[in-house]
Amino acid sequence: MHLVDFILCIETGTNTCSVALGQNGKVIDIEESHDINNNHAKNLTLFIDSILKRQGLKAKDLGAVCVGKGPGSYTGLRIGVSVAKGICYGAGIPLLAVGSLQAMAQGARDMIKNEQDIPALLCPMIDARRMEVYTQLFSVNAIPITEVEAKILNADSFSDHLLNNKILFFGDGSEKVKDLIISPNASFLDGFSPSARFMLGLAERMYNQNLFEDVAYFEPFYLKNFVATIAKNKVLGQK
Secondary structure (H helix, E strand, O other), X not given: OOOOOEEEEEEOOOOOEEEEEEEOOEEEEEEEEOOOOOOHHHHHHHHHHHHHHHOOOOHHHEEEEEEEOOOOOHHHXXXXXXXXXXXXXXXXXXXXXXXXXXXXXXXXXXXXXXXXXXOOEEEEEXXXXXXEEEEOOEEOOOOEOOOOEEEEOOOOOOHHHHOOOOXXXXXXXXXXXXXXXXXXXXXXXXXXXXXXXXXXXXXXXXXXXXXXXXXXXXXXOOOOOOOOOOOHHHHOOOO
């Protein structure tokens, strides 16, 4: 099947709020913010509206909406999925969902220009607070090698894989492991941020295979249960 439909990609599982419009393997338009003080609830709809207006499109002109399904921020994922489902339901178009870590792996692979610099394995990491990250190992072609996990980092993390493989670590969670892992087979891609543009290739393949989600029942992949936190002054009864 020759893809001619527009796909709108949405990624909100981290501090990044990113929206990209693609067609036939090319990103046509993109808006994103990597602000640590994110406001996804406000920015996401503004980004989508801006892109559609610039391109002279309405939601019904899209072939599908693809959303990053996680793992990642509970609140961020819920915002992205809720908006994506709302567009799909209102416009009567299908919903796609790709793993956020796999999209990151695809993005890192695309950024490596020198073939000699390509490692054996790709390891995206999303910060999960303290010394924990959401992570997964991928081949150089962004094919999953291990399952997604919430991993508590220590000096022995990935030691088995590092014995015989060069691994590229990247994402905001990778900063935690820089001082822990001293293997010569470990390298780091600094300044890497998730982006909706990395989702397009994966989204198009799923679209062509009709691998759609149920708009009514689809839920993000949180990996861990949401735990609400209470400010210290509330615990102490202060105002």
